[in-house]
Amino acid sequence: MKALAIEAARFSRRNTLSAIGGLVGLLIVFTAVAAPFLAPRDPLKADFRRMNKPPDAQSLLGTDQVGRDTLSRVIYGARTSLFVAFSAVILGTTVGSLWGVACGYLRGRFDLVSQRIMEIMQSFPDLILAMAISMAIGTGLPAVIFAIAITRIPFGGRVIRSVALSVREMPYVEAGRASGASALRVMTFHVLPQCIAPYLVLATTHLGVAIVIEAALGFLGVGVPPPTPTWGNMLADSITGLVPPWWLAFFPGLAITVTVLAFNLLGDGIRDTLDPRLSPAFLRMMTGGRRA
């Protein structure tokens, strides 16, 4: 525990901005988790006496067309949006990474076919693929998570694959193989640990992307269905009539921006720390370049 604290302190000193990002991110996560306690009102409760009120003492961020409190909805929106983003990134990156380990270690036909499949997956622009999938399997929360997760798989796959490729040549891995351990054992105990650092970098880098995709899906009307508040939904719902109430259009977008910013900064710092080599080639792969 103490060692972790020391590491964190050292990290913060060297990457102040990133640490701030991490702190903000933590705050947002905390808000999301503690939503029921922090939100002043039930986000789903309509109050017909206070419809369309601008920000005032009673509703700090105003109310919407049926009198629901915007602040509460933004807080609960954090809950949904973060839950979707975290789940999708963890699911997608994990599946992709495991797949990548298998590819990198086993090579051969499995690798070849897998590469083609991943390439096919990456041939679709993110949002379009997520849109089609989530519309195909229904528009519930799990569907959206699943759809976004699928778009993250190939990234994890390619990066971890190249890590596995290089790790596999290392002497201790060879030793493991020579001692007669099964491929599965070698992959699990020798290759996998080496992948944790890049995995972390991947996950934090893609968190922001996942949040934006989820919001875009909500904005286009094909994301998590109402009345569950998500930041994207709220933006879409705000465009009613000629000039929408500014507070409905502004705050959810601001929330998205701050959150993505925080996680991006954090991701930058983690990447700088965990991977000092930071060659452009590696960088490219992180952000999804095509050359493995």
Next chain:
Amino acid sequence: MSEHTRDPERPSGVDRRTFLKRAGATGAGAVIASHLSIPGRAIAQDATLRPDPAAKRGGTLRYAVHNAPAHFDVHQSGTVANIGPQSPMYDTLLRRSPKDGQTIIPDLAQRWEISPDGKKYTFHLRKGVKFHDGADFTAEDVKATYDRITHPPKGVVIPRTPLFATVGDIVVVDPHKIEFRMTEARPKAYMLGAFASGWNVIVRKKTLEEHQGNLRQVMNYPGTGPFRHVSRKDKEVWIQERFPDYWNKGLPLVDKLEIYHMMPFSPELGSTFLSGKVDYARLLDPVSWRKAKEMQGVTAAAFNQSVIQAFWTNMQKNKALADPRVRRAIHLAMDRHTLVDVVKDTAPMQVGGFVYPFHEMSTPRAELEKKLGYQKDIKPAVQEARRLMKEAGYANGIKNLDFVVRDVATFKLWAVAIQAMLKEHLNIESNLRVVQVSVWFDEAAAGNFDLAISAIVSTLMDPSDIFSAWYGKDGPQNYSRWTNAPFHDLANQIERELDDNKRRAMVRKAEDMLEQDPPLIPVAYEQIYDAWYNRVHGQNPSTYFGIYDVVRWDQVWLT
């Protein structure tokens, strides 16, 4: 409303009411819908539409309306996306006069006779009428059109078919005389209203033959109307030009129509109109409309729409909802004035019951608002609702209702409000499920819902139309699958009663039955907001019913 006498002395050939209204609206101002006339009296046989003598000719009218229909077959359609852009190209047998949107006047039929027993309608058709492709118009075309409407071929589904359920044979007596022989008589106003419906456009017999009776994919089939097709860009604009050989010499008055595609109530429509990019906007949102009202040089109008906004309760799937007491409780728990308020910036709505609140046969507004369920103060209604729930054994409420919501801004807002009202007053808990329109109708047809909210259209304001379409046993829009034997009997009688007073009394009785055993829960009735720049003359929709009958633009002119 007064009789529609044609007074040549009065300028613009406009009837009294509209003239007074227009005189009062100088440059800026709104013309609001009024209580409408008794349909039976508003029929004028010798009143073919003539151009306004003061009218100037020429120019292009730019008009914005939903212009992205799913297909091009007007008969098979029920949406403004077809009738809006397509109707300028076609005529009907009879039509509603653009002067008031009510009076039935001759169109392709110059005169007509109805036999005393009400079972034979004879139409004398105009001579010398040409289709856009040069062909002559004859009674054969009318027969082909109406054969299709009354008895659609396999694979063709026409919403107006039930209106002509009693049409037996359609007989061509000579090329300009045609007879409709009914198996049973119906009120004259009802039948003539059916013939005058803007949906029943006359098409060529040859067109129907060439396309195996299915015009869905045919963008440009010939009509006899005042405008003909020039070009169309999907979801952007449809351009039509004046038809020089139009039978009504002197019409149309403008040279060209540019029909832009804009979604109803959308901010795009509002801002496009306000920035002057179109001359006439239909289905404006309330905020833009209020702005337009205040602009100099703009006239704004509000009129009634032939649509009910309601939600259905699935009586087959859910035991609780099958109990009329539960349904009446739900009906009473609705704070209708607040519901209208909730969407007041999104779309214009008004409170109403089971029949159009602006029909002369239905309960007048003042009386309606005294009834439970329509009052401004909902406490008495909620009290009665709770009592009913207790009596039915649901004092503790109902849980887990599946509430399917059509993905439109108004329904989404209402669903949240209704959900809140049900929970607060009756402890009924529901889960909202927003779906696209196609999925909504799937679920409704398959019965996969407990509650479902949407809007449905009728062709005529006449109660008989909606009693069969909306509330009829196995009616096409009776999504609750509601039946009530005494009601259906009464509806049958109403359909056949030819005396107006008797009929009115029966309609009231029917309304009361519906209040006690609701087939659906009415939410609101729509109003249409139109606005136009004062350089557009000749169209004032304030007395129109809906946006499907007077959409031809032949009498409109520009300065």
Next chain:
Amino acid sequence: MRKYLVRRAGYAAITLLGVSLSVFVILRILPGDPLVAILGAEGHAQMKPADRARIMADLGLSDPLPVQYVRWLGDIAAGRLGKSFFRGDTVAEQILHRGPISAEIGVLALIVSWLVGLPVGILSAFKPNSMPDALARALSVTFIAIPGFWLGMLIVLALLFWFGYKAPIVIVHFWANPWQNLQIVVGPAMVLGLAQGAYIARMSRSCMLEVIGEDFVRTARAKGLREWLVVMRHALPNALLPVITISGVLLGFVLGGSVAVEQAFGVPGLGRALVTAVIERDIIVVQNLVLLYAVIFVGVNVLVDLSYAWLDPRIRYG
């Protein structure tokens, strides 16, 4: 080089086949009845099962799936890009009409991103950790975080509210009326371009910094050459390479992001057509448009790979 070319093209072909199969499979599972959109609510309510069967057969929706798939591929190969179920507009017409607008937005965004991102990144690398650098990095990070469609929404609202301005509603192509055309595309292009530019600024900055520390640069400096000359001649090409590569990735970001941004600005482009088609369940249109996007994406990435390979002597002469 030729061997590489052939191999790459072969892979691309297989990828495209896989893409088409994926698109087809995904879309056939969509729920909802397309006939409601076609017939309208009232018409659909009156439909009898026999009618429904006949209409579905007419539209080709009741054949077995493999047959539909093969027929679809054949149509595309023959250049028949299909018709919308509704209104009979051909997809080809839609692409020809709306495609140029979306393409314009994409190209303009790319130009903006290079014009803004490269100079910012290079200059930042020149004076790392200075005030302008910090500012540039702050702006980059912020632009990456702001959702494009939100920014678009706010811009449209601001223009409407403060200036009463509304962009043209009908597509006007560049060759018809350049001024109106630019009004339509500038909003989305700027929003997408600035976000891309931020990525490019960051990437080029870090690549430049890396190279600037390298030996050969130090040598050049030691030889007494002027700083900026050193940078331009030696460091810049190294920075350009990853930028070219990343542009391929960014294209995917633009293609995807353009859908939401077009919606926000109300631009009647191909992206909006796609969203509408998905919502209406206009299967042929969605299939063909998604395929188009994928083809473009794969094509551009092949080009990027080829250019990279051409620049990399090992592959060029190998």
